[in-house]
Amino acid sequence: MTAPTILFAAKPERWATYEPHLRLALSAAGVSDANLTLQADPAEVDYIVYAPNSAVQDFTPYTRLKAVLNLWAGVEDVTDNATLKVPLARMVDEGLTEGMVEWCVGHALRHHLGMDAHIHGQDGVWRNGDVPPLARHRGVTVLGLGALGEAVATALAGLGFAVAGWSRSAKDIEGVQTFNGVDGLFRALSSAQIVILLLPDTPATENILNADTLAQLPKGAMIINPGRGPLIDDDALLAALDTGHIAHATLDVFRTEPLPQDHPYWAHPNVTVTPHIASETRPKTASQVIAENIWRGETGAPFLHLVDRTLGY
Incomplete structure (x- = not known):
């Protein structure tokens, strides 16, 4: 040979x-x-x-x-x-998967526990009024249940979160309520206080978070996107952030990278930009x-x- x-x-x-x-x-x-x-x-x-x-x-x-x-x-x-x-x-x-799980779980816990208020609020104000719900009372939906999405959903379910997952084809994952199809997408979003996007970038998934699907989320939901930039309609997300329907978005991927310095995400008070580091x-x-x-x-x-x-x- x-x-x-x-x-x-x-x-x-x-x-x-x-x-x-x-x-x-x-x-x-x-x-x-x-x-x-x-x-x-x-x-x-x-x-x-x-x-x-x-x-x-x-x-x-x-x-x-x-x-x-x-x-x-x-x-x-x-x-x-x-x-x-x-x-x-x-x-x-497995290294890429482990890294993605760690990043997603870290940011999901950050939003779940409201850590930003204390990390950024070092101004002498004693903020002890907000107590987060237990994880089992927090709905988290993972969009995309491939190798990465399944691992993230399983890890969050292991911490006690009420995890739902959506994919184009039907999946069966222990501890995760799974949905597929258009109707399934709306149902998966309807109880999602935190949404994590881990779909591939295809014509079928482009702008999967748009004005219509964002409207399905409960008021105050939070978005975490370590998947692909084109999964989100940026204008629709910014509008939902401005009205307060979406409380915060943590975004690791963008349509143009590096993210241009004049992009509205940089200056928005309810957006966290990370430089495509969710998992290397x-x-x-x-x-x-x-x-x-x-x-x-x-x-x-x-x-x-x-x-x-x-x-x-």
Whole structure:
């Protein structure tokens, strides 16, 4: 068997971070003879370890290519590439999942407990009048029940929250009341005091939070979006914040990143902007996912985490 050639196609500064982890993971997976490289003749490349913001955008010259292995969980910047004819695997990584769970749970608890009033209210006023409900009396809805959404919903249910979840297809998750379809979306939102968005960015999910769906939420609901910027109609959210129907929005992702300095979100008193940090791909655990898929490709086993490009995820 010829040793496979693996092209690392991401920002060059990421090479130093990933190379040692990839080599260790490939060795552990039984592919230690692989040629892992930053540069190669396209006609000799078997696998591309890929970031959508890399220089590789035309896959046509890669005539021996077996698979493209995405380093990011999101694949919306790849699925429409007409030159990509081989399997595309998205990143499903336990490190990424754990990081997302920690970030979402942290901000859900922050809003649930009303921490901002005390963190920002260091002005000599003794604010002891507001007592939050117990978690079991706080409705939290997770939109999107893929690997990340299911993990977040399960973690919040484990803390006692009354968790609902919505996805396009029916799901069954212990401790979580699940909904699907348009009617199910409205029902999932109707009791949601906190909404967490973890849907992929597809034509079917764009602006899923809009004037109509925001109106389904109880007054004073809070939004947490670590999913994708286009999931929210920004104008509709700002209007709902201005009227007080939505009490606060914590947003980690945006249509344009970095978020422009003149964007209204920066100055809005009821918006928290975080710089797309909810969960980063961890080189050590991501490399293990990549190495396993390369081993599978070399042994004839089916690839893991393949993208259905008709659905966009």
